[in-house]
Amino acid sequence: MAKLYFEDVKEGDEIPAFEVKNLSRTDIVKYAGASGDFNPIHHDQTFAEAARYPTVFSQGMLNAGFVSKCLTDYVGRPSLRRFKVRFTSQVWPGDTITCGGKVTKKLEADGEKRIEGELFAKNQKGEAVIQGGFVAALPSR
């Protein structure tokens, strides 16, 4: 993967989008197994209906994982200093999720060259499912 250098980034630069098409129940179950989040609301249709949801919905942290993948593809995993998400809506099976973000600030702190930015994930209707932010320390040329 191409390395991102501090000098290559301008405030306002967009993070290339990452899209998950047609999220499946299997995707949700895979994340349940990987993360250990076995809250039945995410995989058990009977349970979800009893709780008055139309069907199961994904774990917020699965959606956050997609956003983290989008971000680390851009800044590189070792560069990440802070990652924050706020969950604003549910994601349902069949939804298409688009993750992205932008750089809002370049700065120097703790002897590092850093960038700060905003993150988002939205569904196919354009509704935000996650709003977030990050800080990354980038190498310098």
Next chain:
Amino acid sequence: MAEQDPRIGRSGRPVTMRVEFGKIREFAAAIKDENPIYFDEDYAKKEAGGVPPPPTFMMTQGFWDDGRGHIDLGLDLRRVLHGEQEFEYVKPVVAGDTLTAQGRISSVEKRPGKRGGEMTLVTLETEYKNQRGEVCLYSRSTIIETAKPVEKKD
């Protein structure tokens, strides 16, 4: 000045977890992240000194917690939502590390609910130290207890 909520500072007992390559691969696959840094040990060694866990990997801590890490949040679990999640990365972590996680309630806030009543936001901060006793990261989870539904009289 308002009295501090008695839940602030409440903590669980430390939980020890091993950061494993296999679990990292499984987790990365589940979040559809094909970055070779999670799958190719030689590449990861060059880039990060070892295979790093994905940013949200500490969610797997539950597999290592036999209940000792439990903290009573004092909330009605039928009305709770995961509102926010933050990670602060202080020092690198790689597969093979052993982390000790210590959680505590760092803040409790009350806000007016959107449909009346009062909602409560509890933030749980977990500090992770490695086998050398160095703090590597913090996780901060904000759990929201939604306002109690107004009782309907039919």
